[in-house]
Amino acid sequence: MENTKDYDVIIIGGGATGAGTARDCAMRGLRTILIERLDFTAGATGRNHGLLHSGARYAHTDPESAVECIKENIILKRIARHCIEETGGLFVSLPEDGLDYHAAFIEDCRKAGISAEELDPTEALRIEPSVNPAIIGAVKVPDGSIDPFRLTTANVMAARMNGADIMTYQEVVGFLREGTRITGVRLRSHRDGQEREIRGKVTINAAGIWGHHLARLAGVDINMYPAKGSLLIFGHRINNMVLNRCRKPGDADILVPGDTICVIGTTSTRIPYDQIDNMEVTPAEVDLLLREGTRLSPAMAWTRILRAYAGVRPLVADDSDPSGRSISRGIVCLDHTKRDGLDGFITITGGKLMTYRLMAQEATDLACRKLGVDRKCETAQVPLPGSDNTDDDRRRRAHIIELSTEQKAAEERHGSLTGRIASNDDAEDALVCECEQVSVGEVNFAIEELHVHNLVNLRRRTRMGMGTCQGELCACRAAGLLERHEKCARRTLNDLASFLDERWHGMYPVCWGETLVEIQFTSWLYEGVCGLDTDTASPIGEQPLH
Amino acid sequence: MKFDTIIIGGGLSGLASGIECARAGQRTAIISAGQSALHFWSGSFELLGQAGGETVITDPLSHIRQLDADHPYRVIGADRLRALLGRVPGLLADAGLKVSGSLDANHLRLTPLGFMKPAWLTLSDYIALDADAPMPWKKVALVNIYSYLDFYPRFLAAGLAKKGVKCHMGTVNIPQLDILRRSTTEMRATNMSRFLTNEAVDDLAFKINEVAAGCDAVIMPAILGIFSDEPVERLRRAVKCPVWFIPTTPASVPGVRCQLSLRDLFIRLGGEFLPGDTVKRGEITDGRLRRIFTVNLGDMPLEADNFVISTGSFFGHGLIADMEHIYEPALGLDLNVSKGRTAWYDKDFYAPQPYMTFGVVTDEDFHPSFHGRTVGNLYATGALLAGFNALKEGSGAGITLATALHAASRITGV
Numbered sequence: 010m011e012n013t014k015d016y017d018v019i020i021i022g023g024g025a026t027g028a029g030t031a032r033d034c035a036m037r038g039l040r041t042i043l044i045e046r047l048d049f050t051a052g053a054t055g056r057n058h059g060l061l062h063s064g065a066r067y068a069h070t071d072p073e074s075a076v077e078c079i080k081e082n083i084i085l086k087r088i089a090r091h092c093i094e095e096t097g098g099l100f101v102s103l104p105e106d107g108l109d110y111h112a113a114f115i116e117d118c119r120k121a122g123i124s125a126e127e128l129d130p131t132e133a134l135r136i137e138p139s140v141n142p143a144i145i146g147a148v149k150v151p152d153g154s155i156d157p158f159r160l161t162t163a164n165v166m167a168a169r170m171n172g173a174d175i176m177t178y179q180e181v182v183g184f185l186r187e188g189t190r191i192t193g194v195r196l197r198s199h200r201d202g203q204e205r206e207i208r209g210k211v212t213i214n215a216a217g218i219w220g221h222h223l224a225r226l227a228g229v230d231i232n233m234y235p236a237k238g239s240l241l242i243f244g245h246r247i248n249n250m251v252l253n254r255c256r257k258p259g260d261a262d263i264l265v266p267g268d269t270i271c272v273i274g275t276t277s278t279r280i281p282y283d284q285i286d287n288m289e290v291t292p293a294e295v296d297l298l299l300r301e302g303t304r305l306s307p308a309m310a311w312t313r314i315l316r317a318y319a320g321v322r323p324l325v326a327d328d329s330d331p332s333g334r335s336i337s338r339g340i341v342c343l344d345h346t347k348r349d350g351l352d353g354f355i356t357i358t359g360g361k362l363m364t365y366r367l368m369a370q371e372a373t374d375l376a377c378r379k380l381g382v383d384r385k386c387e388t389a390q391v392p393l394p395g396s397d398n399t400d401d402d403r404r405r406r407a408h409i410i411e412l413s414t415e416q417k418a419a420e421e422r423h424g425s426l427t428g429r430i431a432s433n434d435d436a437e438d439a440l441v442c443e444c445e446q447v448s449v450g451e452v453n454f455a456i457e458e459l460h461v462h463n464l465v466n467l468r469r470r471t472r473m474g475m476g477t478c479q480g481e482l483c484a485c486r487a488a489g490l491l492e493r494h495e496k497c498a499r500r501t502l503n504d505l506a507s508f509l510d511e512r513w514h515g516m517y518p519v520c521w522g523e524t525l526v527e528i529q530f531t532s533w534l535y536e537g538v539c540g541l542d543t544d545t546a547s548p549i550g551e552q553p554l555h
Numbered sequence: 556m557k558f559d560t561i562i563i564g565g566g567l568s569g570l571a572s573g574i575e576c577a578r579a580g581q582r583t584a585i586i587s588a589g590q591s592a593l594h595f596w597s598g599s600f601e602l603l604g605q606a607g608g609e610t611v612i613t614d615p616l617s618h619i620r621q622l623d624a625d626h627p628y629r630v631i632g633a634d635r636l637r638a639l640l641g642r643v644p645g646l647l648a649d650a651g652l653k654v655s656g657s658l659d660a661n662h663l664r665l666t667p668l669g670f671m672k673p674a675w676l677t678l679s680d681y682i683a684l685d686a687d688a689p690m691p692w693k694k695v696a697l698v699n700i701y702s703y704l705d706f707y708p709r710f711l712a713a714g715l716a717k718k719g720v721k722c723h724m725g726t727v728n729i730p731q732l733d734i735l736r737r738s739t740t741e742m743r744a745t746n747m748s749r750f751l752t753n754e755a756v757d758d759l760a761f762k763i764n765e766v767a768a769g770c771d772a773v774i775m776p777a778i779l780g781i782f783s784d785e786p787v788e789r790l791r792r793a794v795k796c797p798v799w800f801i802p803t804t805p806a807s808v809p810g811v812r813c814q815l816s817l818r819d820l821f822i823r824l825g826g827e828f829l830p831g832d833t834v835k836r837g838e839i840t841d842g843r844l845r846r847i848f849t850v851n852l853g854d855m856p857l858e859a860d861n862f863v864i865s866t867g868s869f870f871g872h873g874l875i876a877d878m879e880h881i882y883e884p885a886l887g888l889d890l891n892v893s894k895g896r897t898a899w900y901d902k903d904f905y906a907p908q909p910y911m912t913f914g915v916v917t918d919e920d921f922h923p924s925f926h927g928r929t930v931g932n933l934y935a936t937g938a939l940l941a942g943f944n945a946l947k948e949g950s951g952a953g954i955t956l957a958t959a960l961h962a963a964s965r966i967t968g969v
Contacts, residue, residue: 435736436702498713513904521876540670
């Protein structure tokens with residue numbers, strides 16, 4: 010199948026960077042298409058702490074990144090308010106950490122422009138009672154939490170509203186070229202296996218760690234080293250503020266509260282490139298996260314662990330080091346014309362979730378230069394869809410009508426877009442997912458507007474199935490609703506079967522206590538009562554082709 | 556307090572052995588922590604649905620030789636199994652529960668997602684299909700209640716279509732349920748069943764007749780009759796074609812009905828039912844359980860000549876796993892479990908999971924052991940036992956009931 014539309018820019022990768030780049034390109038009037046191999050946020054974007062860095066974490070080791078972070082922190086609080094919770098953060102020193110780092114840290118923060126307020130340990134315990142009472146020092150910084158799923162969805166929506174086309178479940182299997190120029194991509198669908206070609210003047214590789222493979226497909230080499238980071242999610246919020254260990258960045262030194270849960274992480278392990286699609290949290294990593302995590306907040310020892318997950322950071326070899334062993338710091342934006350003599354191809358990588366907008370801006374600036382377009386970037390000023398109401402609007406609305414818990418939950422997730430969720434009668438208000446308060450109306454909104462084809466997509470857009478029951482009671486309800494749109498019982502039942510398997514993959518590394526109780530119940534319900542088993546479960550959609 | 560027999564656990568297994576002991580004139584107590592596996596019951600009991608990689612239909616008892624030698628069915632033996640399980644329909648009938656099914660052949664039940672699974676006994680208002688006979692209907696009406704989310708007519712229709720049955724899908728509403736819809740979480744099966752009595756049932760039947768015109772049968776979610784058969788019978792009298800029920804997600808109406816009916820029978824027979832209590836420890840000396848202590852009774856011990864422990868698996872909290880160990884929390888009985896948590900599970904959700912087979916070690920008479928020594932006046936029954944995967948075998952209810960009735964017959968000599 011041929012897409013005859015001629016694009017200015019093809020962006021590969023549906024993480025925050027790709028979605029942000031699509032938004033930026035579309036806002037600058039470029040004819041834009043965003044292509045994602047699986048689902049938005051399926052890679053590193055959806056597999057991190059969800060930490061809105063103040064930059065303090067980097068203040069001592071990487072001042073340049075620290076400055077970038079605090080600048081973007083302030084911008085995101087303006088443009089992505091519905092994705093952010095301004096919890097504040099603490100950097101705490103334990104007796105074994107000493108206070109040397111602590112003293113230098115405050116000075117480094119000030120240099121980077123990050124407000125860092127030294128607190129008496131008693132005061133720190135008063136404002137954040139979950140912190141280890143053994144702390145000997147504490148510094149308050151403007152850390153917060155950010156929902157990467159929401160952030161990416163909002164960027165995708167903004168791109169679409171500005172005219173961009175969006176394709177998910179399309180994997181780039183080859184590049185089209187004329188001489189030394191990349192002129193488009195060849196795609197294979199993960200849904201039906203069909204191949205198609207898309208033409209564009211500039212192609213931007215924003216595929217994170219998978220960008221290594223894509224560059225090779227395009228005939229150029231970027232050396233990326235995958236570094237796996239594992240994290241644990243707890244069943245409720247232990248802490249109200251982000252907790253960091255005040256020492257050199259290490260394992261399990263950050264506990265971030267977000268939505269109904271909190272997350273401890275990470276570990277850091279170099280893994281072979283052929284393992285990047287095989288993210289598994291090992292028992293040793295679980296032990297380490299718990300051992301170190303309980304030093305930050307002892308309550309972790311008796312709090313239920315919902316699941317474990319891991320993501321891959323792409324560490325990019327520094328082009329200036331001929332040995333290829335040094336790792337680039339910060340954002341890497343490669344113009345392959347200059348670097349490799351390959352025209353029409355840009356790679357944007359390195360960086361972090363915090364700097365996704367800046368990465369998008371750099372990549373779009375370069376694309377504009379290549380296309381001879383002179384339009385200023387406005388992504389730092391224009392709010393994202395969902396964040397475009399003012400505080401006054403919110404206050405007025407909350408004053409006039411008393412919002413229900415479900416409405417508040419939906420508003421937390423979708424911000425000013427909540428009005429698009431149908432709530433005309435009791436049937437639309439009925440809850441599909443009780444843990445996360447997701448209504449029938451919200452599920453239908455996500456299916457119709459947010460590129461949802463399966464239950465995992467739906468989970469990422471709404472938090473359905475992310476709560477304490479891990480989909481036990483809501484997965485079949487959601488499958489029932491999804492089938493009404495997809496109109497294929499067999500495919501939806503396959504999808505339901507693989508959704509439960511996907512939930513299990515995050516549960517088995519922490520399969521004791523109530524997690525084991527929950528999964529035994531889920532097995533009895535779906536496999537026993539409902540008769541769903543391996544014959545019906547043939548996973549679709551989330552497996553890479555190569 | 557002193558009893559002849561004390562049963563720890565108030566699920567299907569505990570109730571069955573409790574009823575048999577009380578019926579034999581024993582002074583019997585059941586200590587029940589609360590909800591049991593019956594709360595997600597499908598309306599069907601399974602005996603043996605899979606053996607040797609095959610679906611079992613005819614003569615399931617002849618297939619038990621394909622099971623491991625220490626499987627509870629093999630330990631009991633086919634003949635005794637037949638005798639014990641043969642009493643079950645009568646026991647259920649005494650409790651007011653009518654079932655169909657036989658030990659000689661499995662029938663098929665229709666699951667909420669439209670699959671067919673082998674079953675032994677099925678409640679009389681739930682679908683039990685003869686595996687060899689043609690489908691009893693040409694066209695059925697799949698009738699849901701407006702805004703109810705735990706019934707899946709489209710999946711059922713897809714399953715029935717494979718068997719050549721045409722389906723007409725319809726939704727009905729009656730104003731008596733509006734009060735539930737005012738809250739976003741109340742439209743659940745057991746809640747609806749509380750409102751579906753008398754005139755509400757007549758109104759429902761009237762609406763169903765409108766939707767089901769021209770159909771051979773009505774298939775609807777199991778939302779009636781939590782406390783008695785009356786609403787179901789009233790509906791069946793008023794609807795112009797046969798009505799069949801499909802179980803829903805928990806809490807299940809047939810499950811709660813079964814639990815309450817068996818409990819009431821136990822109490823009618825003179826049994827002492829102690830709800831909402833948990834055994835926290837016992838005193839075992841010289842191979843006998845002397846007395847037990849519960850959370851509610853504190854330091855006041857409960858004594859008995861014989862004890863039965865039927866506290867279930869992890870789901871029933873009969874077994875508890877922490878990060879490193881698995882233990883039996885009530886008495887600290889010896890367990891058959893794999894060492895180290897990575898040996899507890901398989902990474903494939905649908906593979907046989909090792910943890911499903913964990914449980915207490917017993918001798919051939921189902922006496923558990925404590926610190927390596929058999930406890931002669933204690934029996935372990937049901938899901939607490941080790942050595943089988945009831946989910947994969949489709950054998951949960953059969954094992955639960957057989958071991959419960961075995962223990963009761965040993966205790967009472969009946």
